[in-house]
Amino acid sequence: MRFRHKAAAGFATLLLPVAGLVGLASPAQAATSATATYAKTQDWGSGFEGKWTVKNTGTTTISSWTVEWDFPSGTKATSAWDATVTNSGDHWTAKNLSWNGTLAPGASVSFGFNGSGSGSPTGCKLNGGSCDGGTEVPGDAAPSAPGTPTASDITDTSVKLSWPAATDDKGVKNYDVLRDGTKVATVTGTSHTDTGLSKGTDYSYTVQARDTADQTGPVSGAVKVRTTGQTEEPPPTGDKVKLGYFTEWGVYGRNYHVKNLVTSGSAAKITHINYAFGNVKNGQCVLDDAYAATDKAYTADQSVSGTADAWDQPLRGNFNQLRQLKAKYPHIKVLYSFGGWTYSGGFGQAAQNPAAFAKSCKAVVEDPRWADVFDGIDIDWEYPNACGLTCDTSGPAAFRNLSQALRTEFGKDYLITAAITADGSDGGKIDAADYGGAAQYLDWYNVMTYDYFGAWDKAGPTNPHSPLTSYTGIPKEGFTSAAAISKLRAKGVPASKLLLGIGFYGRGWTGVTQSAPGGTATGPAPGTYEAGIEDYKILKNSCPATGTIAGTAYAHCGTNWWSYDTPATINSKMAWAKSQGLGGAFFWEFSGDTANGELVTAIDGGLK
Known part of the structure; x- marks a missing residue:
């Protein structure tokens, strides 16, 4: 705002x-x-x-x-x-x-x-x-509130409103019709057709009675109306989704906070944020770390608004900071993401009662303390009817059923998305679940087109973890962004519902003597938080890129070998995404970027 x-x-x-x-x-x-x-x-x-x-x-x-x-x-x-x-x-x-x-x-x-x-x-x-x-006329009471209006004959530009009459001890003279709290008409009857509206737009109507002394009574209940047709107004940042993940735990060791989105310039260049992660326990959505999400107090210099949190305010933490961010940047939509690699084990039980799962998720998203913060929900199930940290045997229809239940529970006004596998191999994870059937219920898929190769294969061979296309010597066909996107489109998922994934980090090996991809290694390269993985903001200086392959940069420094995306490779990937008609791009995650948001800037510029 x-x-x-x-x-x-x-x-x-x-x-x-x-x-x-x-x-x-x-x-x-x-x-x-x-x-x-x-x-x-x-x-x-x-x-x-x-x-x-x-x-x-x-x-x-x-x-x-x-x-x-x-x-x-x-x-x-x-x-x-x-x-x-x-x-x-x-x-x-x-x-x-x-x-x-x-x-x-x-x-x-x-x-x-x-x-x-x-x-x-x-x-x-x-x-x-x-x-x-x-x-206020002595001895003359103001009129009662009229009944809540009902809407009918809704078109692109008009709506007919009707309401039960108000009562007054000396008679009702007329009614004021209010659209979004502003008077748009005064009528003598109990109906009115409001015209000159914009198509595909939400409005709220109330009615207020006036008596013969011109006293106004209470306003009626409100009726929400959405005109037919689609709005032609483009999003403020263009017609492509530019989504970043903000991690709940990043406020600890990484010391990364919502305000960093402002100081880096990233907030002005994105359209959506996925807040990661809510947990899935006993088949239900639950809040994970309440301290980080709702309780952590921010000082004035740490907060987006510049105002310190008070000890007795009902909401602090990341959620309150996101609220302040949305006030400052009203074009940003925030989704609450549930699951992820660590918390996907609960989805199997959720799939046994999709309606109950969806109801629990909506209760968390719409908690009165933060109902204004979230615009939707993202499901990160790794992986339906396949293996991730744990193996799921819910069957190929489970993911579609879960998606349908979420749409039924949340309705059309919420965003509902899913982060999904990018395994485009024959008989791989995309083939294990009905992603084509589920797409009708979802706004888009975050296709996780990264982590194809890494130092979990300790001896190598060294290969880029996020190849855009295939290349000579690739260890497994189908492990590329292009293969994943192609397979999903073949299953009936519209290109506009597919977002290309970018990792704001690299994966690497040590004990490597060969600069070109395909070399042998002795194990994972050292990393700040975990061996074999490092943020872009570190790698760009500690191990600068020495070449590119399949649309991704790689670097050989000493005995370490890394692959990661740079502003240049992101530009080429965004050009490819546009050529495919994709809905945009997303990335994991904000804290891996530089202090001035180099990678977010590349995504924004590449999708314009």
């Missing part, structure tokens, strides 16, 4: 909950001479930006203002600017700052906030009176 506020105003961080901290001010002035109007200025699915505008419609100067409103349960403000915003439960109060409280006749001032949830404000009060400038 862009923060469009005066630097002098500062940024008011909300501490939630704040019951006990909120004291409602006495009205500074009757509201008969001022109005407060609300508009939802941006909506990115998991959150939104709201703006209130206070206007002095009277003939005397206003010295201060206080706006109050109610949000439905599940909707809240998460940060605000140009006002001090607090809450007591679902009741919210915004008070002017020292520099913007005085309003001359005809003058107006706005304040804004970032929010989560889909509800609209109701029960607005300005300085204790009506926000539309009307007065």
Whole structure:
């Protein structure tokens, strides 16, 4: 979210909950001479930006203002600017700052906030009176809330709304129709057709009654509407997915935090983040490391927002930092990835009851403490009906059934993706499961086109771990990116649903005398965290590339031999991905890149 506020105003961080901290001010002035109007200025699915505008419609100067409103349960403000915003439960109060409280006749001032949830404000009060400038008439009660509208006759550009009538002791005069909290029409009946909409776009409608004294009652419940057709607006960073994995444990030894995505420049160049990993236990999705995910406190200089975590705020850790990142970069979508190499053993039990598994996953993703953080779920099952760290015997249909259950449970508005094998050999892991049948339920596949060869074969031969194409001397045919993509397409997976995988690390051997690929070795090369593997940011200096093969760089330094991708090889791989019509690329993982994001920059530039 862009923060469009005066630097002098500062940024008011909300501490939630704040019951006990909120004291409602006495009205500074009757509201008969001022109005407060609300508009939802941006909506990115998991959150939104709201703006209130206070206007002095009277003939005397206003010295201060206080706006109050109610949000439905599940909707809240998460940060605000140009006002001090607090809450007591679902009741919210915004008070002017020292520099913007005085309003001359005809003058107006706005304040804004970032929010989560889909509800609209109701029960607005300005300085204790009506926000539309009307007065409360003694002895004349305001009308009741109308019933929640229903939507029908939805087209690309219009929708018909109908609602049960409100009641009033002296009669209802008309109804205000609000779209995303902003009044778009006033009608005398209980139906209205709203026109001039954008196709393929989400809207929220409520209705508010007015009585014969022009008093407004509470706003009705909201109905969500999505117009037909597809939006033609391209994503901010282009039409290709550029996804990176952020590891939960990276905040420890690697000392890599969400803020590093900002300081490296990477956040502006990606479209999606997979947060890795949630665990799969007893056939259910569960949070893994609660301290890293939700509890770790960040100081002001460590946090994305520049604001220190408070001891009593309900969410800290990586999830809160991701929330702040999305506020700063609203184009980024975040998916919660479950499984991975270590935690895939639980998928076999999950496959025995896919519906229960999907329900458990949605409960984790939609936990009220962080429901605004995640835009979808990624399943990293290594590997259905095949062997990874453990062997699975669920059968070829299990992965498709699991994917179908996830789509049924999460619905069309969530992203659902899967990281899958890139074994394109005959009778290999791609052939073991129904990836073609499952594709209809998923937005895309992260095809793990890396780790084909490595020092688990201690004696070699030395070969690139992420070859794009085949080459003379390759130890096993089908162990290339091109073979994997070709096989998946042959199984009916659209090219646009396939992302090419890039490793931000190298794999290497030691005891190697031959510079060219195919040499013998004595074991894995030394690595910072694990033998046989090292980050690109280290290798680019410690063992610079000496050649390329099959679209991947390799390096021979001393007795060590490494293969890894560089900005140059990534550029060539991105060109290949575009030539194949692929949906984009993804990488494992952010912390392997340089401090200035060399590899992310190469992916971004190569996919434009």
